[in-house]
Amino acid sequence: MRTGVVAVLLLCTAGARAQDVTVEELMRAQDDALRGASSTGTMTMRVKTARWERSLTMQSWSEGTEKTLVRILAPAKEKGTATLKVEGNIWNYLPKVDRTIKVPGSMMGGSWMGSHFTNDDLVREARYSEDFTCAFVEKPDGKTRDHWVIDCTPRPNAPVVWGRVRLAIRAVDKLADRIDYLDEKGARVRTLVFSEFTTLGGRKLARMMRMVPADKPDEFTEVHQDDLAFDVKLPADTFTLQALKK
Amino acid sequence: MEAVGRCVTAAAARSRVTTGGMQAAGRWWLAATLLLAPAPARAVDLWTSSHGGAEAGGDVKTFLVGVRPRPHPLLPSEPSGRAALDLRLKLSAHVGEWLRVSLHPNLVATAGAGGGLGGLAASARVGDPPEGVSLSRNLLESSAVRVRLRLDRAAVTLHLPHVDLTAGRQPVSFGATFFFTPMDIVAPFTPLVVDREYKPGVDALRGDVYIGTSTTVTAVAAYAGGWDLEGLVFAARAGTTLGVFDVGFFAAEARAEQVLGVDVAGELLGTAVRAEATVTVPVDREKSFLRGALGLDRRFESGLTLMGELYVQTFGAASADRYLEQARDPRYARGEAWALGRYYAAVSAGYELLPVLNTAVAVIANLGDPSLAVGPSLTWSVSDEAVVVAGLYTPVGAPPDREPTGDPARPVRLRSEFGTMPQSAFLQMKAYF
Structure with a gap:
C-alpha cells in the first residue's frame, strides 16, 4: 500500500495536453506518469474510525512503479521499519531484531497498518491502459x-x-x-477523493487523498504528501538490501 | 533439581514465590504501569545539521508473568509470579550517510525471585547474552527486587559503497523461519519468550557485502562466552534471490563446532514457504546432527493468517525419560537450544478483530511425547505509541510420574515435555517514545 500510495499520488500528476483526448490517451497518460519517474518524499497517513485514530509518517523513494523503498519515521513503535519492493520481490527490515524478511505477495492481503488501504493496493501494478x-x-x-x-x-x-473503477478527472x-x-x-x-491541488516538486498534484469505505462513511484514511521531489537523481544503491537496512 | 538446568521443575523452583508474593508482584506491576501511563511519547532530536544528527528515543515495557504448576507431589505447589519494568533508551547519531553510532542502555527492574522463569514457562524476555566486554551492572539485588543496567547496543557502523562494517554490541540474526530457528545460533529467541520484538545485542564484529539488489555476503565474529575457540562464534552467510525465492548458504565455526546450513524463503502456489536446515559437527566429530525447520504461511481473504512449522533436531532425546539428561547438554544452558525432543510442529492462527485489536493462538507440539503448549493471546493497540498484550500458555500432555525414582541424577521420570510445563499467563504493556 505504501508504494500504492506513492503510485496513486504520482497518478494524480498526470496531465494530458490536448483538450479533446480519447479515453485511451487519457488513461495512458496517467499510466505513463508513473513510468520512469523517480521521486522522493515524505507523507503522513491518518486513519480515523469512530473509536480510534492513528497516524504514520513515512519517507519514500521510488523509481517508476517497479522500485520503491519506504521507511517509517513515526510513530516510534514502528520507526525504522522499512519495506523494499523491486519488481515482484518485497522485503521488510525489522531493525529491533536486525532481520530482513522476504514477504511473499500472498501474505500481502488485508488491511495495511489498520488503514482503509489494503496491502493489495501496495503490490498490484495494474495499468489502466493495459x-x-x-x-x-x-x-x-x-x-x-x-x-x-x-x-x-x-x-x-x-x-x-x-x-x-470509475474515475472523475478534472477538465481544468x-x-x-x-x-x-x-x-x-x-x-x-470505497471512494478515493483527492484534494489540495497544488504544485509540489515542480508538478501540479493533489497533496491530499482520502479513502472512505462505502459501508462506514464516517471513517477514512487520509494520506498527506508533506513534501515531494520528482526526477531526482537517486544513488545507484537506493533500491538494495543495503539501503533497506540503513 | 538444579541439575536439570532449564527443565521447568527447576526453573519454577528457582523462581518460586508464595501466592502472597505473586500478588505483590502484581501490585508492583500495576504501580509501574500506572506511573508510566502518562509518560510523554516523543523522540527527541538531540542534534541536526547538514552533516549529520543525533536523536534519542526508546521504550518502556512492563511485564507480569504468573506461573501455576500442575498439581504434582514432586513439583512446586505454590503459584509464582514475577513483575518486570524494562526501560530502554535508544540513542543514535550519524555522520552523513556513512557513519552511525547506536547506544541502547537498558534498565530492568524485576520483582520476585532472582532467577528467570526460563525453561518451559513463559518468560518476559530473552536472557542476556554473555558479554565479552562487561557493560552491565546490578544496581540493586535482593531477594525481592533486582535492578540491572545493561547496554543492549553499543555499536559503530561504517557504511561504504557495497559494504557495511559494524563493531560492538549489536543484534545478530540468521535464518528464515520463525518458531524454530536452527540457523540462529548466536542468541536465539525461544517460542515462549513474550517479548520477541527486540533482540539484545551480542559483542561482535560484522561485515556485510552487497552485490546488486539482493545478493549479500555476511560475516560475523561474535563473543559467546569466552575468548577461546569454544567461546566464540564465527559465522558467514551468502544469499541471493533466485526467481521468487531468497536462498542462503551458511557456514560457521561455533564454539569449536562446525555448522553448515541452507535457508530458503519464497512463495509456492500462493503459500509462503520458509525453510532452513543446519548440520552440526561436534568437537569430538562424533554424532553429527541435523536441525531443520520448514514453515508455510497463508493469509486468507477473511483476514485469518495461518503459520505452521515442522521441526526436527536429531540430537534431541528419543524418549521422554531421557529429557533430564538431555537438559544437561550445555547447549541448553547457553540458550542455544530449548526443545528437548526430536520432532516438533507449531501452528499460529492470527486474526484481526479490529484494526487495533488482534487475537492469535499458537500451538507448539512435541510430536514424540506427544504433548503441546497452547498459547492464546490478545494484542490491543491502545494508541500510536502504546500496546497491551495479554496471553497464556496451557500445557497438554502426560505429567511426570508421581513416584520419585530414587535416582539423584534423575529424581523424577518425565513422561512428556510440555506436560511438565506449568500454566503461565502474562500481561505486558509497551509504550514507545
Whole structure:
C-alpha cells in the first residue's frame, strides 16, 4: 500500500495536453506518469474510525512503479521499519531484531497498518491502459460538466480485485479528483477523493487523498504528501538490501 | 533439581514465590504501569545539521508473568509470579550517510525471585547474552527486587559503497523461519519468550557485502562466552534471490563446532514457504546432527493468517525419560537450544478483530511425547505509541510420574515435555517514545 500510495499520488500528476483526448490517451497518460519517474518524499497517513485514530509518517523513494523503498519515521513503535519492493520481490527490515524478511505477495492481503488501504493496493501494478477497458461516461461540456467521468472494467485475468473503477478527472488540469471502486455487482465499495491541488516538486498534484469505505462513511484514511521531489537523481544503491537496512 | 538446568521443575523452583508474593508482584506491576501511563511519547532530536544528527528515543515495557504448576507431589505447589519494568533508551547519531553510532542502555527492574522463569514457562524476555566486554551492572539485588543496567547496543557502523562494517554490541540474526530457528545460533529467541520484538545485542564484529539488489555476503565474529575457540562464534552467510525465492548458504565455526546450513524463503502456489536446515559437527566429530525447520504461511481473504512449522533436531532425546539428561547438554544452558525432543510442529492462527485489536493462538507440539503448549493471546493497540498484550500458555500432555525414582541424577521420570510445563499467563504493556 505504501508504494500504492506513492503510485496513486504520482497518478494524480498526470496531465494530458490536448483538450479533446480519447479515453485511451487519457488513461495512458496517467499510466505513463508513473513510468520512469523517480521521486522522493515524505507523507503522513491518518486513519480515523469512530473509536480510534492513528497516524504514520513515512519517507519514500521510488523509481517508476517497479522500485520503491519506504521507511517509517513515526510513530516510534514502528520507526525504522522499512519495506523494499523491486519488481515482484518485497522485503521488510525489522531493525529491533536486525532481520530482513522476504514477504511473499500472498501474505500481502488485508488491511495495511489498520488503514482503509489494503496491502493489495501496495503490490498490484495494474495499468489502466493495459489491464482495463475504459469508456467515457461523461465529458466536460464547458458549461455545467467540468469532469471526464470514465468507467474502467478489468480485462479477463487482470490483477484487479474490483468489478469496476470509475474515475472523475478534472477538465481544468486533467487530474483525477475522485475514484470509486465498485464490486462485481456494481455496488460502491470505497471512494478515493483527492484534494489540495497544488504544485509540489515542480508538478501540479493533489497533496491530499482520502479513502472512505462505502459501508462506514464516517471513517477514512487520509494520506498527506508533506513534501515531494520528482526526477531526482537517486544513488545507484537506493533500491538494495543495503539501503533497506540503513 | 538444579541439575536439570532449564527443565521447568527447576526453573519454577528457582523462581518460586508464595501466592502472597505473586500478588505483590502484581501490585508492583500495576504501580509501574500506572506511573508510566502518562509518560510523554516523543523522540527527541538531540542534534541536526547538514552533516549529520543525533536523536534519542526508546521504550518502556512492563511485564507480569504468573506461573501455576500442575498439581504434582514432586513439583512446586505454590503459584509464582514475577513483575518486570524494562526501560530502554535508544540513542543514535550519524555522520552523513556513512557513519552511525547506536547506544541502547537498558534498565530492568524485576520483582520476585532472582532467577528467570526460563525453561518451559513463559518468560518476559530473552536472557542476556554473555558479554565479552562487561557493560552491565546490578544496581540493586535482593531477594525481592533486582535492578540491572545493561547496554543492549553499543555499536559503530561504517557504511561504504557495497559494504557495511559494524563493531560492538549489536543484534545478530540468521535464518528464515520463525518458531524454530536452527540457523540462529548466536542468541536465539525461544517460542515462549513474550517479548520477541527486540533482540539484545551480542559483542561482535560484522561485515556485510552487497552485490546488486539482493545478493549479500555476511560475516560475523561474535563473543559467546569466552575468548577461546569454544567461546566464540564465527559465522558467514551468502544469499541471493533466485526467481521468487531468497536462498542462503551458511557456514560457521561455533564454539569449536562446525555448522553448515541452507535457508530458503519464497512463495509456492500462493503459500509462503520458509525453510532452513543446519548440520552440526561436534568437537569430538562424533554424532553429527541435523536441525531443520520448514514453515508455510497463508493469509486468507477473511483476514485469518495461518503459520505452521515442522521441526526436527536429531540430537534431541528419543524418549521422554531421557529429557533430564538431555537438559544437561550445555547447549541448553547457553540458550542455544530449548526443545528437548526430536520432532516438533507449531501452528499460529492470527486474526484481526479490529484494526487495533488482534487475537492469535499458537500451538507448539512435541510430536514424540506427544504433548503441546497452547498459547492464546490478545494484542490491543491502545494508541500510536502504546500496546497491551495479554496471553497464556496451557500445557497438554502426560505429567511426570508421581513416584520419585530414587535416582539423584534423575529424581523424577518425565513422561512428556510440555506436560511438565506449568500454566503461565502474562500481561505486558509497551509504550514507545
